[in-house]
Amino acid sequence: MIHVLIRRRIEEAKWLLAACAIAMVAFCWLRVWLVSRLDTGRFKEILDLLPSDWQRYTPVDFAWLITYEGRISLVYDELIVVGCVSLWAIARGSDCVSGELGRGTLEMLLAQPLSRRAVMLSQVGVTVAGVAMLSFCAWFGTWCGIHTMSAKQVVAPSIQLPIYLPFVGSKLPIPFAEPETVYIPMVDLVDANLYIPASVNLFAFGLMLAGFSTLMSSWDRYRWRTIGIVVGEYAIQIVVKLFGMSADELAWMKFLSAFTPYEPEAFVQIAHQIPEFTWSFVMRSGDGTWRGYGPMSYHVILASIGMACYVLALRIFSRRDLPAPL
Numbered sequence: 300m301i302h303v304l305i306r307r308r309i310e311e312a313k314w315l316l317a318a319c320a321i322a323m324v325a326f327c328w329l330r331v332w333l334v335s336r337l338d339t340g341r342f343k344e345i346l347d348l349l350p351s352d353w354q355r356y357t358p359v360d361f362a363w364l365i366t367y368e369g370r371i372s373l374v375y376d377e378l379i380v381v382g383c384v385s386l387w388a389i390a391r392g393s394d395c396v397s398g399e400l401g402r403g404t405l406e407m408l409l410a411q412p413l414s415r416r417a418v419m420l421s422q423v424g425v426t427v428a429g430v431a432m433l434s435f436c437a438w439f440g441t442w443c444g445i446h447t448m449s450a451k452q453v454v455a456p457s458i459q460l461p462i463y464l465p466f467v468g469s470k471l472p473i474p475f476a477e478p479e480t481v482y483i484p485m486v487d488l489v490d491a492n493l494y495i496p497a498s499v500n501l502f503a504f505g506l507m508l509a510g511f512s513t514l515m516s517s518w519d520r521y522r523w524r525t526i527g528i529v530v531g532e533y534a535i536q537i538v539v540k541l542f543g544m545s546a547d548e549l550a551w552m553k554f555l556s557a558f559t560p561y562e563p564e565a566f567v568q569i570a571h572q573i574p575e576f577t578w579s580f581v582m583r584s585g586d587g588t589w590r591g592y593g594p595m596s597y598h599v600i601l602a603s604i605g606m607a608c609y610v611l612a613l614r615i616f617s618r619r620d621l622p623a624p625l
Contacts, residue, residue: 301413301417301421304408304413304417304418304421305421305424305425308421308422308424308425309425311394312391312425312426312429315386315387315390315391316387316429316432316433319383319384319386319387319433319436320432320433320436322379322383323379323380323383323433323436323437323440324436324439324440324443325440326374326377326379326380326440327374327380327436327437327438327439327440327441327443327444328440328441328443328444328447329444330371330373330374330377330441330444331371331374331440331441331443331444331445331448331485332444332448334367334370334371334450335444335448335449335450335451335485336451337370337451357564358562358564358565359372359564359565359568363568363571363572364564366571367450367485367488367489368489368493368567368568368571369564369567369568371441371444371445371489371494372493372494372497372563372564372567372568373564374437374441375437375494375497375498375500375501375563375564375567376563376564380437380501381501381504383433384430384433384434384501384504384505384508385505385508385533387426387429387430387433387505387509388426388430388505388506388508388509388512389508389509389512389526389529389530389533391422391425391426391429391509391512392426392508392509392510392511392512392513392515392516392529393512393513393515393516393522393525393526393529394422394516394522395419395422395423395426395512395513395516395517395612396419396513396516396517396518396519396612396616397515397516397519397520397521397522397524397525398516398522398525399418400520400521400621400622401520401521401522405418405621406621409621415616415617416613416617419513419517419612419613419616420613422513423509423513423609426509426513427506427509430502430505430506430509431502433501433505434498434499434501434502434505435498437497437498437501438491438494438495438497438498441491441494442491442494444485445485445486445489445491446485446486446491447485448484448485449482449483449484449485450482450483450484450485450488451480451481451482452480452481452482452483492570493567493570493571494567495570496563496566496567496569496570496577496578496594497563497564497566497567498563499594499598500560500561500562500563500566500594500597500598500601501561501563503560503561503597503598503599503600503601503602503605504558504561504601506601506602506605506606507557507601507602507604507605507608508529508533508605509605510604510605510606510607510608510609510612511529511532511604511605511608512525512529513608513609513612514608514609514611514612514615515528515529516612517611517612517613517615517616517619518615518619520622536556536557536558537556537558539552539553539555539556540552540553540556540558540559543555543556543559557601557604560596560597560598560600560601561597561601562597565594566594566597569582569593569594576593576594577594578593578594578595579593579594579595580592580593580595580596580599581593581596
């Protein structure tokens with residue numbers, strides 16, 4: 300019976316999942332194409348125009364954002380990527396209990412030889428699998444872009460010298476010649492595996508949001524109210540994080556936002572510059588000095604919030620009295 304229920308969950312969610320997955324792959328591929336079109340020097344000119352205070356709104360240095368790795372990593376903070384995962388998590392989480400109650404189908408399900416635990420866990424399993432699939436699609440779209448695009452670079456013409464000269468090198472630039480445009484395969488410039496930690500962070504974020512949506516759904520009977528509560532709290536968490544980033548005296552507010560551990564571009568920078576800490580819980584220098592929490596600490600925080608919400612939601616749903624259908 301449980302297999303039939305899981306197939307029903309998949310049938311209900313397949314079109315939303317397919318649309319979000321296609322959007323994720325296409326947008327991440329398109330982002331790599333856009334990065335490949337803009338020369339690094341021109342991008343540096345754009346960043347130089349930004350006020351220095353804007354540095355506080357990104358967890359990485361502007362100097363690293365100039366690189367191809369840095370510019371591609373920003374895709375994990377784009378509205379479409381975060382929005383697709385959020386849409387899936389909220390839509391499926393809110394449907395778990397209050398959605399079924401609103402449609403009047405929960406009573407029919409529980410009239411079958413199924414426990415409440417099985418009814419909820421079947422929904423949870425499909426939701427979490429969908430979050431994992433969308434996170435993989437974000438990385439896969441990036442991988443496709445890196446392996447199919449070529450970076451446009453403008454280089455100054457030079458003459459290859461027969462010997463190496465001090466302070467000059469082996470190439471002598473031609474000062475009055477027109478710059479040349481060359482295309483270098485992106486796969487020779489960027490390693491797609493650098494973005495695996497960002498995808499893991501995206502999965503943990505989606506798991507947290509799906510768990511919270513399920514928790515709100517477990518005690519409510521109206522799906523529209525569940526979605527309203529989740530979206531309202533979503534907006535509050537974003538505002539609290541932004542306030543915490545805006546000024547040093549408000550930095551304590553970042554600890555009040557569950558979105559603070561979502562910093563995918565920071566984890567790409569760690570994987571790029573200090574790969575030995577890519578999957579660490581803490582980071583220490585060679586002499587043992589504390590450098591900060593590692594990426595795994597942030598992943599675990601987000602995932603733990605999601606799992607705690609799921610456990611609490613299962614407890615509430617197992618014990619609550621279900622209202623009579625209207």
